[in-house]
Amino acid sequence: MDLRLDDKVAIVTGGSRGIGKGIALEYAKAGAQVMIVSRKAEVCEAAAEEIGHGCRWMAGNAGDEVFVADVVSTVMADFGRADIMVNNAGTNPYAGPTIDIDLPRWNKTWHVNVTAPLMWSKAVWDAHIKESDGGCSVVNISSVGGFATNPIIGAYDVTKAALIHLTKQLAAEMGPKANVNAICPGLVKTDFARVLWEGDRGDQVAQAYPMKRLGEAFDMAAMAVLLASEAGSWLTGQAIVIDGGGLVSFSKIG
Numbered sequence: 001m002d003l004r005l006d007d008k009v010a011i012v013t014g015g016s017r018g019i020g021k022g023i024a025l026e027y028a029k030a031g032a033q034v035m036i037v038s039r040k041a042e043v044c045e046a047a048a049e050e051i052g053h054g055c056r057w058m059a060g061n062a063g064d065e066v067f068v069a070d071v072v073s074t075v076m077a078d079f080g081r082a083d084i085m086v087n088n089a090g091t092n093p094y095a096g097p098t099i100d101i102d103l104p105r106w107n108k109t110w111h112v113n114v115t116a117p118l119m120w121s122k123a124v125w126d127a128h129i130k131e132s133d134g135g136c137s138v139v140n141i142s143s144v145g146g147f148a149t150n151p152i153i154g155a156y157d158v159t160k161a162a163l164i165h166l167t168k169q170l171a172a173e174m175g176p177k178a179n180v181n182a183i184c185p186g187l188v189k190t191d192f193a194r195v196l197w198e199g200d201r202g203d204q205v206a207q208a209y210p211m212k213r214l215g216e217a218f219d220m221a222a223m224a225v226l227l228a229s230e231a232g233s234w235l236t237g238q239a240i241v242i243d244g245g246g247l248v249s250f251s252k253i254g
């Protein structure tokens with residue numbers, strides 16, 4: 001089984017921390033050239049050094065169309081290809097009933113979580129994938145929240161459900177040049193989800209999961225490697241839940 005990514009070039013949004021950094025690290029270990037992007041330059045620089053294998057970085061907002069074009073043209077100029085696009089950067093600026101959300105935060109959530117993945121996918125499609133020999137991949141980081149309702153983060157979950165459908169749509173359009181899949185994490189111990197696992201809450205959620213632990217970035221990264229490798233090449237249009245069994249557990253905590 002071939003899980004190597006030698007000769008492939010990957011862009012990972014939100015690659016400076018958490019799940020994105022975990023994916024970038026495993027891609028680099030599998031032999032890929034990696035470009036990470038996120039907003040804070042110094043955090044990107046430190047992450048790129050830690051990832052190693054010549055990891056590049058550019059600082060900017062994943063939802064900025066000019067930045068998207070700049071990153072993809074830099075990658076094309078440096079490597080001549082952009083095989084793997086990981087749409088990982090996400091935002092959740094609002095907590096509360098979806099019915100009460102203000103339009104600016106609703107629009108921001110949609111822009112970063114749904115519009116940006118479309119922009120990046122289109123940019124790598126136009127620059128490389130559409131004329132390539134195939135073997136390319138788009139990996140979207142959605143959430144188990146995309147399958148359920150939630151009293152607090154429902155608006156965010158609506159965008160994650162939309163990202164799952166965008167994944168299916170792009171899989172139908174980008175085959176056979178690229179497979180397109182979504183990874184749907186349960187609770188992963190990152191800064192983004194800190195409020196959900198800090199203190200005793202993390203232990204409560206972990207105990208409600210059949211696998212009795214919270215997720216780690218590596219759990220997502222292992223799947224991201226499979227999806228981009230030869231071994232995952234017939235897998236497309238899928239929303240793959242990786243949640244320690246949370247969605248199928250008897251307890252609904254977390």
Ligand SMILES: NC(=O)c1ccc[n+]([C@@H]2O[C@H](COP(=O)([O-])OP(=O)(O)OC[C@H]3O[C@@H](n4cnc5c(N)ncnc54)[C@H](OP(=O)(O)O)[C@@H]3O)[C@@H](O)[C@H]2O)c1
Pocket residue numbers: 013014015016017018019020037038039040043060061062063088089090091112141142143144184185186187188189190191192193
């Ligand atoms: N952690 C969980 O439990 C969980 C569960 C389900 C789904 N997810 C999803 O997993 C993805 C990654 O989350 P995480 O938990 O790894 O979060 P994290 O540890 O907070 O990392 C988020 C990364 O994204 C970057 N980022 C955020 N907004 C950005 C923007 N507008 N433009 C560019 N970069 C941006 C951050 O860097 P800067 O702040 O420097 O930009 C950072 O590198 C998100 O899509 C999230 O919705 C997470």
